[in-house]
Amino acid sequence: MLVADALSLERGGRQLFDGLSFRIHARQIVRIEGENGAGKTSLIRILSGLSRYGFRGTVSRHAPMLYLGHHSAVKALLTPRENLAWHVAGESRYSEEQIDDALARVGLFGYEDVPSHALSAGQHRRVNLARLYLSTSPLWILDEPYTAIDVQGVRELEALFARHVAAGGAVVLTSHQSLAIDHPVHSLDLSLGIRT
Known part of the structure; x- marks a missing residue:
């Protein structure tokens, strides 16, 4: 690879x-x-x-390839749902249900519509890691x-x-x-x- x-x-x-x-x-x-x-x-x-x-x-x-850097790359004014949708927009078309499921898998069920500036550092990181659940990249x-x-x-x-x-x-x-x-x-x- x-x-x-x-x-x-x-x-x-x-x-x-x-x-x-x-x-x-x-x-x-x-x-x-x-x-x-x-x-x-x-x-x-x-x-x-x-x-x-x-x-x-x-x-x-x-x-x-999918690359996730050391920093969470979460935009504070967007919600977790909006952040994740923005990050994966160039990869494929995902439904709101798929995005919400990825967020739930990283422990963010119920936080989908909370402005990201109100989330902890760990929750920011989880928004970024949710991309792995949607990724079709093998590397x-x-x-x-x-x-x-x-x-x-x-x-x-x-x-x-x-x-x-x-x-x-x-x-x-x-x-x-x-x-x-x-x-x-x-x-x-x-x-x-x-x-x-």
């Missing part, structure tokens, strides 16, 4: 990674890990085609998806990851915490510069 070849990135006079090559296959979960400042978000943005920094190497994506690239999510939300998200890869998808994510998924999780550790 994705091939990264000889990726190198220097920022602020410091080499974050050099000569990094790997492949992402269907039915694979890859966790990018490393200390703060190791380049996890920078690598995710390179893989997604959104990097603002000059880097060397190439990335080839061979499948449609998910996620930057810190567990941020501001409670224990139950983490369990539900990991169950969704397991279903996605079982159906032939792939998940690439950054996270400081271990994943409790009944599926092999491959590690790309930027601190050590090794892949296990």
Whole structure:
């Protein structure tokens, strides 16, 4: 689904990674890990085609991708329903029922029409994560998806990851915490510069 070849990135006079090559296959979960400042978000943005920094190497994506960044990207004046409808508008046509069902799946039943400025940081994050329930993209690239999510939300998200890869998808994510998924999780550790 994705091939990264000889990726190198220097920022602020410091080499974050050099000569990094790997492949992402269907039915694979890859966790990018490393200390703060190791380049996890920078690598995710390179893989997604959104990097603002000059880097060397190439990335080839061979499948449609859904990218969710570290920030929730929720517009405060819109409701969760309006935010989710806006985010998925370019992907396909979804009914209000489908959008409401996705919001319910992330624990936002009853909050569909509440202005987002009245929601917590965790609820903002859940609005963004609801996109996963509507996504038809086989490749998910996620930057810190567990941020501001409670224990139950983490369990539900990991169950969704397991279903996605079982159906032939792939998940690439950054996270400081271990994943409790009944599926092999491959590690790309930027601190050590090794892949296990």
